[in-house]
Amino acid sequence: MVLKCIECGRKYDENDLRYRCECGGLLEVVTDLDRAEDVFDGKNVTLWKYKSWLPVKSRVSLNEGGTPLYKLKNLEKGFGVEIYAKNEGANPTGSFKDRGMTVGVSKALELGMDKVICASTGNTSASLAAYAARAGIKAYVLVPSGKIALGKLAQAIIYGARVVPVRGNFDDALRVVVEASAKLGVYMLNSINPFRLEGQKTIALEIYDQLGFVPDNIVLPVGNAGNISAIWKGFKELYEKGITEKLPRMMGIQAEGASPLVRAWKTGEKFKPIEKPETVATAIRIGNPANWPKAWRAVKESGGLFESVSDEEILQAQQLLASKEGLFVEPASAASLAGLIKLLEIGEVDRSESYVLITTGHGLKDPNVVLNRFTLPEPIEPTLDAFKEVIR
Numbered sequence: 001m002v003l004k005c006i007e008c009g010r011k012y013d014e015n016d017l018r019y020r021c022e023c024g025g026l027l028e029v030v031t032d033l034d035r036a037e038d039v040f041d042g043k044n045v046t047l048w049k050y051k052s053w054l055p056v057k058s059r060v061s062l063n064e065g066g067t068p069l070y071k072l073k074n075l076e077k078g079f080g081v082e083i084y085a086k087n088e089g090a091n092p093t094g095s096f097k098d099r100g101m102t103v104g105v106s107k108a109l110e111l112g113m114d115k116v117i118c119a120s121t122g123n124t125s126a127s128l129a130a131y132a133a134r135a136g137i138k139a140y141v142l143v144p145s146g147k148i149a150l151g152k153l154a155q156a157i158i159y160g161a162r163v164v165p166v167r168g169n170f171d172d173a174l175r176v177v178v179e180a181s182a183k184l185g186v187y188m189l190n191s192i193n194p195f196r197l198e199g200q201k202t203i204a205l206e207i208y209d210q211l212g213f214v215p216d217n218i219v220l221p222v223g224n225a226g227n228i229s230a231i232w233k234g235f236k237e238l239y240e241k242g243i244t245e246k247l248p249r250m251m252g253i254q255a256e257g258a259s260p261l262v263r264a265w266k267t268g269e270k271f272k273p274i275e276k277p278e279t280v281a282t283a284i285r286i287g288n289p290a291n292w293p294k295a296w297r298a299v300k301e302s303g304g305l306f307e308s309v310s311d312e313e314i315l316q317a318q319q320l321l322a323s324k325e326g327l328f329v330e331p332a333s334a335a336s337l338a339g340l341i342k343l344l345e346i347g348e349v350d351r352s353e354s355y356v357l358i359t360t361g362h363g364l365k366d367p368n369v370v371l372n373r374f375t376l377p378e379p380i381e382p383t384l385d386a387f388k389e390v391i392r
């Protein structure tokens with residue numbers, strides 16, 4: 001396997017320690033499709049079932065992947081469309097990042113690296129910390145001070161990472177991490193690292209394996225824009241290998257206050273970062289998505305779209321998923337349903353098609369966002385009469 005620049009096509013050895021091309025372009029792994037096996041029988045789905053599609057030989061694993069794909073029957077009745085959710089909150093640390101980290105940390109060991117680093121709005125740091133612990137190597141995680149959900153911070157701390165709060169947002173932290181990885185000999189495991197995205201492309205492989213068909217549309221939240229690029233790469237490889245005959249449309253959803261891709265998409269202007277991103281969905285509070293050229297290509301090639309949703313729409317969708325389907329996801333993940341609802345309302349989508357929402361992270365990671373919106377009633381006396389009063 002080799003690394004290839006998505007801008008100029010220059011190739012590099014897979015063991016070159018680099019994250020970008022000399023021209024500055026993003027790199028991607030060129031998968032050896034002759035080696036990739038047709039294992040799609042709908043059985044025993046886990047990430048490592050697809051090892052012949054992945055660019056590593058070693059394996060640092062916590063049994064990631066194999067996440068449930070639910071048919072959202074109650075929401076389907078309400079909205080009159082076929083909807084599924086691929087629930088990535090069921091991964092070992094509660095988000096899709098584990099798919100990237102099992103491959104990324106395995107690659108770090110193959111390259112002989114004993115220190116890893118990332119910038120994070122929370123989930124990447126939790127996941128990197130866990131996989132570094134499993135591998136017995138040191139993790140440094142830089143997070144925007146005061147802007148990371150409680151559960152994610154607790155995870156990074158308890159897994160033993162060196163947590164470094166930064167006075168600034170995610171984009172500022174990532175700048176420092178990119179410099180540190182170039183100058184201090186630490187291996188960077190943000191999604192600019194193409195091996196991270198190889199792990200994440202297994203979401204596509206699993207969706208096909210579990211459904212037995214390629215859905216018409218994939219709807220997912222977009223932050224640093226790695227996941228949408230990775231999932232598209234997975235579907236394209238299935239297609240290029242001749243296993244599937246169809247490709248889905250990729251629909252990327254951003255929060256209104258952090259939506260540089262939506263702005264460029266809708267205005268036709270050149271992509272420009274947002275200086276001060278803001279949203280209740282802290283996981284996607286990102287103004288300068290590092291993978292934006294890959295995400296743009298995924299949406300363009302697939303005939304998809306970018307759309308934005310307000311914080312209120314995100315929180316309502318979070319409540320809907322929990323109260324109608326028993327799925328508690330974090331706010332960023334609910335942006336996928338919020339996006340689909342908005343697209344249905346404005347008539348931008350076809351009601352006869354199927355939609356798979358990627359619910360990217362577990363709701364328990366960010367309990368405050370729920371507790372801040374709801375107040376408990378006064379306590380009652382411990383008697384049946386008091387309870388009867390309540391339900392009267």
Ligand SMILES: Cc1ncc(COP(=O)(O)O)c(C=O)c1O
Nearest residue numbers: 123223224225226227283360361
């Ligand atoms: C829960 C959650 N959802 C969505 C995203 C967005 O994914 P990406 O950065 O790959 O676009 C992130 C991280 O950015 C996340 O943590």
Ligand SMILES: N[C@@H](CCOP(=O)(O)O)C(=O)O
Nearest residue numbers: 120121122123124190191224
């Ligand atoms: N939401 C992410 C942001 C960083 O994205 P990455 O995929 O580039 O690591 C996080 O959890 O930190």
